[in-house]
Amino acid sequence: MPWAKGQQLQNGKYVIEEVLGQGGFGITYKALQIELNRHVVIKTPNEYLSYDPDYQKYIERFIEEGQILARLSQDPHPHIVGVIELFQEGNTHCLVMDFVPGENLFEAVRNRGALPEAEIVHCIRQIGEALCVLHQAGLVHRDAHPGNIMLRKNDKAVLIDFGIAKQIIPLTLSSTNRAGNDGFAPYEQRTRGSREPTVDIYCLAATLYYAVTGQRPTTSLARKLDNTLLTPPKEIISSISEQLNRAILKGMALEAEDRPQSMQSWLAMLEVPKQTSPPTVEPVHRKEVVRPPEAKSASKATPGQAATKSPRIIPWGWLVGVLLNYLFIGYSLAMSNGSLGAWAWAGAWAGAWAWAVALGGGVALAGAGNVAVALAGRVAGGVAVTVVWAVAVALAFGGVAGVVAAAGAMAWAVAWAVAAAAAWKKLLESFNKFHTFLILAGVSSLGLGLGWIGHWVFNTRS
Template sequence: MPWTAGQRLQGGKYVIDKVLGQGGFGITYKALHIELNQTIVIKTPNEYLSHDPEYDKYIERFIAEGRILARLSKDSHPHIVGVIDLFREGATHCLVMDFVEGENLFEAVRRRGALPEAEILPCICQIGEALIVVHQAGLVHRDAHPGNIMLRSNGRAVLIDFGIAKELVPKTLSSKGIAGNEGFAPYEQMSRGSREPTVDVYCLAATLYFAVTGQRPTTSLARKLDNASLKPPKLIDPRISHQLNQAILKGMALEAKDRPQSMQAWLAMLEAPKATPPPQIKPVYRIEVVRSETKPNSEVIPVKPVTQSPRIIPWGGLVGLLLSYLLIGYLFAAYNAPYIFWAGAWAGAWAWAVAWAVAGAVAGAVAGAGAGAVAWAGAVAWAVAWAVAWAVAGAGAVAWAVAWAVAGAVAGDELQKSFSKVNTFLILASTSSLGLGLGWLGHRIFNTGS
């Protein structure tokens, strides 16, 4: 008879809370560990099995596997329920395990329906990794159905309630009594108690089928005995990826030899291809293929990269236009005051020559300092030229000196390296406007004075 709520075990160390589940093989209780003040789970063999001729072998396997699980718990695995204790209460053997908060996969699908592939796939892979550890310890879970997979709120899945000793099917149990989760077990497990890793591969693949479709798969016995077909998951939900569909069908192959022979091999089928960075953009090469009637092979001649030519700005025309502004300003002034202007022009030319010589010297001295230093030197030299020209010659000389200075800047080797075409254009625009303006002003003054 099952234990009742409040019943104490091991001298009061454990207190029974309630029955979590009961099946043909055993009973699972929720209880409290008094010393640790921790909720735990106690699993026991079903007392009705005590009259079975194979009961002693069943208990031996229960104890042996419980000890192995306890050893596994020493190196705790995040996706395997921890085993705390193994004891005997009267004639009943008990396995104490951690209590896992959350809902099992059956409950999650019942509440939400089919789960998105991106959400459930990481959980299934976590359980698969846990089963690899179990297999390496020489065990097979044999019961990795949705009811034994707990989903925590943090997104982790935990494998619980190991199907201990299920290869020893008690004769007192009917076939119906052991087939509560037959939709998730391969037929060789139910017919002859197979204990191979391929059993867990089938169970977990069937569990994934249920999770992504919301439907139980066709049982393996119906497929084997009645030739029933297994409906591919993608036919139930077209959103399921082709890769996942194939992995499920391969893992649920009716014959064990047709499935992946290890959990690692099956998990590899579930792994999405790793994202690769897009290839770097390379210059487009035009390939010319020259074919000859006498040569059967083609000769491939690589040609320089074909690049689109940038839009060309008519700098020469713009410079000519702006210099013409200076000429117009000069003609305006020369027309009204030829003698004064020509004297100023000669003085301005002399000032320009001196300024250009200074600029060249400065530029040569700082050439090792980089283009920025050369640019500043040139700018200072032009400023000196403007000041001298203004003081010596007046408006007409300024126009003349600036015109030649700018022209020298465009043509000079060293200073031309220091300025871009845009810089040169802006200088020309400002100085030409100044020359044109001064020439027009001089024309107005002298014309009014006459």
């Protein structure tokens, strides 16, 4: 019978507190180590196995694996439970291990549901690394199901309760047939007692399936004997990545030869491919976008010499074209006399400002390069001036002459609209919208003024 609470072992060195679990081979107890005042776990073979003719083989295997785990504990692994000692209490052999506080993976899923991919993959990788150490030492855990994986509060997972001696005990007594392990063992373990590393790969992949879906996977025996299909985890939780979905299905391949043949190979399937960082765009942006091509050479500094500031680029040719066009407009408007001339002059002046404002509005609306909207602003500005100027000229000349003059005015309007639009584009490369507006409005006003002065000078001399 299992030891009762308060049972003292090793002359009072350990005191039994409770039974943590009982399987086909062994019983696991939580006990208090009196001298160090700490909790430990004590695992023993089941008492009824003593009547089995192969009982001595079970004990020899139990001691052998316990000694191997004790040697591993001399260089402790952070994700493998530490083994403290082996001793015999009467006829019962005992393996003492560290007590790991926290909740096991079964409890975590029961309390929280399916766990986030990033969180659980991190923990499963830790357990996989622990199993790699065991495999290198010639051991296979064979029981890496969610109940034997403890999740600590420091985001560390610990592998506990090794499946000691399961290779030789009767399969009907094996803990792999317990409800807690149902669905996590490959069929070759359940039918032939396999102790190949591929057994641990299946167990851990099935554990990962359970953690990310919150559902137990279809048992390997049902898949093998009844041809029941395993539902891919991504069909249960659509947010699971394709990479994780493939890794789980590969690790749970029904036949051992179809799985990765080493734990390292399977863990590699869980790794996120490393992405090379793209080259920084800041230097390229500064040289190729912000600075105009003509300013590149001026912005480069020679050794020992500070870099000079890029000069402002002013489209003198286009601005001269705008000036000449407005000079002609001013001269034409000044040819009318009296109040009509004053009204025409005022209309042209207002048109110049309306054109500049509309042009600026069009570019402002254009934002990141919407050419159609920018063009609409320019056309709106051009129409504003053209209408004022054509009406003024038609009124000044009257009759057929006025219509002809108005048609000429429209032709000139197209000319200066093209020149002004090009000038605006060039100016924006070096100036902000407000400064560009002031430059164009000033050039337009200067052209109108010079046209009026020119007409006045010629009329005075004649």
